[in-house]
Amino acid sequence: MRRREFLAGGTAVLALPLAGCAHPPVVLDMTDATPTRIADERSRAPDPGSEAYAVVAAARDNDSVTRTRRSRLFHDANAVRVNGTVYEVSETRLDSTEVTEYELRLDFNPADETPSRGEIAYTELPPADERRLDEIVTSESKRTVEGEDIVVHYGTADEVGESVFVPDPQYDILVYEGDRYRVTVTSHESTRETYRYEVTQVADSVDAFVSRIRERYRFTLSGLSEGEREVVETAIDEGYFEESDAFQSVVERFHAHDALSRTDAYGTWLTQYGGDEYLAYIEW
Known part of the structure; x- marks a missing residue:
């Protein structure tokens, strides 16, 4: 998941900070984990007619396909969804050529x-x-x-x-x-790269793909103290944005499990709490 910016006291996504609104120092945002949202965390679904869609379809139908482009096509994709089927994409650089662009x-x-x-x-x-x-x-x-x-x-x-x-x-x-x-x-002169694309089917449906993600990453958030429960329930209702011992304790609980995606400063986890399933986005 890409890093998001939050309004203090809410979870509105901002392209740019609003005047007078600073980015909160910490964030815990817990949203309903629908199958589509879960799939989006570990894959991308290119639009029909896009180059990515055409490349995956061509590689699927022809074992592999080559394309010459300015840069990689699948920078951060773990998997790609095309027509409901999920594929893992191999993108191998074959050659580099100097070209003239106008x-x-x-x-x-x-x-x-x-x-x-x-x-x-x-x-x-x-x-x-x-x-x-x-x-x-x-x-x-x-x-x-x-x-x-x-x-x-x-x-x-x-x-x-x-x-x-x-x-x-x-x-x-x-x-x-x-x-x-x-x-x-x-x-002007620029460089074009030639890539070979190959795909491997990893799931025949989004539901099957999501089931694998759940099995691998989901954990139950339980045994919380009163302060930790307050942090989590506030995060579910409206987002939590305050630095506190209880917040740090909750963060440590998440850090003890594998994230769907994570950097040194933020990440996303799949968890169950109170019988419901959530995607938890955290900045610490």
Whole structure:
């Protein structure tokens, strides 16, 4: 589980701290351990149509598959869920290649609108360019923004397809609804890695996968003192955010068991308390 930031007195997740609200020094947050939540702690479920989904499906159907990319695809995945089946993914780096990548810079307020290469109407762009520029050029809010030009990443020449800008610009002025925008193409060197992907089925359903997790990681939180019970029950109701001896004692109880995920400062455990099952997220 990724580290979360909490509002003092509640469990709202924050992208950025709110003014006047400091991150609490400690956290114990206990939420209902639904099968999906448990599975999410030890696996990822890529969206159909995503590269990760396609890679797993191709490796499953063809024993293995290779892909060339900028970086690893499965950075922190213990397992991947596709069509209800859970697979362990092997991602092996095979090769590294230096490539040239291209970027297109759009100036919506050019000082000079005179083309040196030529001009092209937006409606005449080939699909490769229209696909990359449509959201930007047709958005009035983006066209009228003040300041720096907008940069569009095109990738390598092989990835681009038939383009009038990359790798060899044929035009340097783009005309949209009578307005004229300057187009500049730049390039830089980068590294692409080739990986081989293989998958092994580890469970034929999410329920079967979750059952294995429960068997391996779940423990019963029992025999608590009155102070420890107060910490745990507050964590269940609204989250617990106070440094105390009772809190540290509860943390030690969790540390005595294997976590679903853990760093030196925070972690997530699967536990039973009072007959119910919880995911316990702790920062100490």
